[in-house]
Amino acid sequence: MALFPLDGDPVLILPAFEVEKARQAPIPWRLFPYTDEEGPARAFQAAAEAIGRRGRPIAVETLGMRVLEWSLLAHVFSLPEPIAAEPLLARLRMVKGPDEIAAMRRAAAVAEEALRIWLSQVRMGMTEQEATRRLIQACFAAGADALAFEPIVVAGPNTALPHATPTDRPIGAGELLLVDFGVMVEGYVSDLTRTFAVGELDPELQQIHERVQEANAAGRAAVRPGIPAEAVDRAARSVIEAAGYGPYFPHRTGHGLGLEVHEPPYIVAGNTELLQPGMTFTIEPGIYLPGKGGVRIEDDVVVTESGAESLTTFPRELMRLGE
Numbered sequence: 001m002a003l004f005p006l007d008g009d010p011v012l013i014l015p016a017f018e019v020e021k022a023r024q025a026p027i028p029w030r031l032f033p034y035t036d037e038e039g040p041a042r043a044f045q046a047a048a049e050a051i052g053r054r055g056r057p058i059a060v061e062t063l064g065m066r067v068l069e070w071s072l073l074a075h076v077f078s079l080p081e082p083i084a085a086e087p088l089l090a091r092l093r094m095v096k097g098p099d100e101i102a103a104m105r106r107a108a109a110v111a112e113e114a115l116r117i118w119l120s121q122v123r124m125g126m127t128e129q130e131a132t133r134r135l136i137q138a139c140f141a142a143g144a145d146a147l148a149f150e151p152i153v154v155a156g157p158n159t160a161l162p163h164a165t166p167t168d169r170p171i172g173a174g175e176l177l178l179v180d181f182g183v184m185v186e187g188y189v190s191d192l193t194r195t196f197a198v199g200e201l202d203p204e205l206q207q208i209h210e211r212v213q214e215a216n217a218a219g220r221a222a223v224r225p226g227i228p229a230e231a232v233d234r235a236a237r238s239v240i241e242a243a244g245y246g247p248y249f250p251h252r253t254g255h256g257l258g259l260e261v262h263e264p265p266y267i268v269a270g271n272t273e274l275l276q277p278g279m280t281f282t283i284e285p286g287i288y289l290p291g292k293g294g295v296r297i298e299d300d301v302v303v304t305e306s307g308a309e310s311l312t313t314f315p316r317e318l319m320r321l322g323e
């Protein structure tokens with residue numbers, strides 16, 4: 001656990017076997033190691049004495065911190081309840097600089113290259129899990145440093161679950177095939193979803209693909225500086241609502257993207273945060289028909305001075321997979 005006091009060098013409480021690695025980092029850490037045998041309690045106590053901020057406020061990453069570390073921290077610093085650091089970190093991270101956008105552009109390009117490699121390999125009859133393994137290999141072959149998250153590669157009725165897990169079920173004819181994945185390059189991530197047709201699709205499934213494609217385009221077209229984040233959600237969602245599929249789009253239109261896969265700004269009703277040049281987020285409307293199938297089309301955009309640029313440009317039209 002890292003602590004950043006307003007005065008003095010940052011503090012790192014860490015397993016003893018990580019000390020050498022921490023010493024090599026270009027950060028003037030004050031190290032408080034603990035062994036597996038003794039556990040972390042004494043190291044927390046020593047760090048608290050060194051910082052000497054007992055009773056003063058400490059903000060923590062409430063979405064990422066484990067109860068184990070919070071309990072120790074709260075004990076040694078006598079903290080009554082967690083104060084969320086996320087709003088402060090959001091202000092620092094939301095607007096990306098040119099170097100950050102360049103890294104995100106590379107992460108998007110690597111994901112798109114991986115998708116091209118994967119499409120040349122995936123076939124009807126392959127299981128979702130086998131298709132996922134091939135996608136992971138394609139990500140590293142294309143130049144990923146790491147995966148941004150566990151990829152979702154699902155077909156048929158599984159596509160109707162927005163966060164489905166790949167199974168050993170074979171990809172069949174007449175099914176939708178949905179792939180949602182991202183890679184990390186130089187610490188920054190991409191997040192890309194496309195939905196393909198396997199063989200001939202039922203007209204209703206073709207129809208929902210068209211509507212989602214329109215909603216994705218409407219969302220991207222709405223992005224410009226000075227408008228609230230929720231306006232982008234409204235632009236995408238109104239296309240789906242007008243087509244009568246409103247109840248089948250149960251999630252927000254998008255999320256900020258950068259060092260983390262989910263970070264502000266969230267593209268959701270109620271978020272009045274005004275968009276600024278340099279903000280990066282996803283636009284990923286979907287329609288999910290239980291038992292039949294679902295479509296999601298996701299792009300990563302950056303707000304520019306005059307509008308938006310999509311970092312991902314992989315074709316969004318319904319593509320049919322070979323036999």
Ligand code: CO
Pocket residue numbers: 191255282284298
């Ligand atoms: Co996403």
